[in-house]
Amino acid sequence: MKVLYLSKTSEIGPSSRYRIYQYIPYLNKHGIHCEVRPLFTETYFRIIEIDNPIIRTILKTFYSAYRFFIRLSHIFDVKKFNLVIIEHQIFPYLPAFPEYLVKRLNKNMVIEFDDAIYLTFLHRKKMEKNLRNVTGAIVGNKYLAEFARKFNNEVKVIPTVIDTDRYKGKESYKAERITISWVGLSYNLSYLFSLKEVFNILSEKFNISLKIISSKNLIIEGVDIIFKKWSYEDEVKDLRSADIGIMPLPNNEWTKGKCGAKLLQYMACGLPTVSSPVGVNSEIIKDGENGFLAENNEEWIKKLTLLIEDKNLREKMGEKARKTVEEKYSLEKWADELVNTYCHFNSLNKISTFWPQG
Structure with a gap:
């Protein structure tokens, strides 16, 4: 089977990296030859990340126009493939004509x-139209599936997963100074x-640092910040050198659609975590067992304090976190399911039909 995957970004983008690039060896092994063509590259x-808004806007406009014509050239190759998969959309903010052409x-x-x-600007009607017209959809969680199934019955849930061969667990939980880590896009x-406020209070009580792994830093007065510019090569090492991983989120419709990638990264590295009980976080974490959930500042302070003060708790929770990823959210576990999903959609090979749900 030949698959054309029109990804949102090159491998540097976390969404595309976790949704397709890490699966390529498994797909090839099962005779599925997947060609990935990104919309946006590292450029x-x-x-x-350019600070000057005028220069940033000008360069972004010209680059986006250039990539639009590159993507148009990809569209005319789709006849060469058994299956075409579009990550999110062919081109953002434009009408659904490119999808119609494909x-x-x-x-x-x-x-x-x-x-x-x-939920983003200009995209609701477009997504509804696209979902009605495609053979099926692959989504990252049940919340997204609920939306997709309003317009298409062929919806498969494939969670974001982690390559546990790449993300190794911590070897030691001893620490004179506790490092709390956050990784993510700026x-x-x-x-x-x-x-x-949580970091200010904890910094007054404990010997802690906040490690930020991103493309930009954040200054919080009174808090010791360790900034590490994100890189694919150093990401795992930077996470494993931390003691606690955190994933704070507001509770809204947008964040309910998130798939918990950073939380699973921490857990795969054997880090105990504290996260907001939003979306899939509440499915992944059993509060007090393989991690902590915190809904307000008081709970964040309480649960981070427990981990800061207790090495044995950090180790026990970190080991359970790692086991959770191995058993439920590992690349090895889900690779066959993705292979089966691609084969299923290829076997349909007909125009998708929508049956309204009663």
Whole structure:
């Protein structure tokens, strides 16, 4: 089987990296030859980090136009493939005409998304239309599936998973100074900043550092910050050198669509975690067993304090976290399911039909 995967980004983008790139060896092993063609490359991420808004906007506009024409050239190749998978959409903010054209050229088209992109500007009607017209959809959690099934009955849930051969567990939980780690894209730093008061209080009581692994730093007065610029090569090492992983989120419709990637990264590295009880976080974490859930500042302070003060608790919880990923959220466990999903959609090979649910 030949699959064309029109990804959102190159491997540097976390969504595309976890949804397709890490699966390539497994797909090849099962005779599925998957060609990935990204919309945006590493250049895009360098542009959006430019501080000057005028220069950033100009460069982003020209680069996006250039990539639009590259993507158009990809569309005319779709007839060469048995299955075409579109990550999110062919091109953001434009009408669904490119998707319509792909469907005309290759009726076996599938859409995949791991964020509630239908909530973003100009995208709700577009996503509804696309879901009605594709053979099926692959989504990252039950919340996204609930939306997708309003428009298409062929919806498969494949959670975000972790390569446990790459993400090794911690070897030691001893620490003179406790490092609390957060990893993520810079435009999500506001989620971390929401815990400003928590870090201020904990910094007054304990010998702690906050490690930020991202493309940009964050300054919180009174808190010792360790900034590490994210890189694929150093990511695992940087996480394993921490003592606690955190994932704060507000509780809203957008965050309910998130698939818990950073939480699973921490857990795969054997880190005990504290996270907000939002979306899949509440499915992944059994509070007090393989991690902690915290709903407000008081709970964040209480549960981080427990981990800061107790090495044995950090070790016990970290080991259970690692086991959770191995048993439920590992690449090895889900690779066969993705292979079966691709084969299923290929076997349908017909225009998707929507039956309204009663």
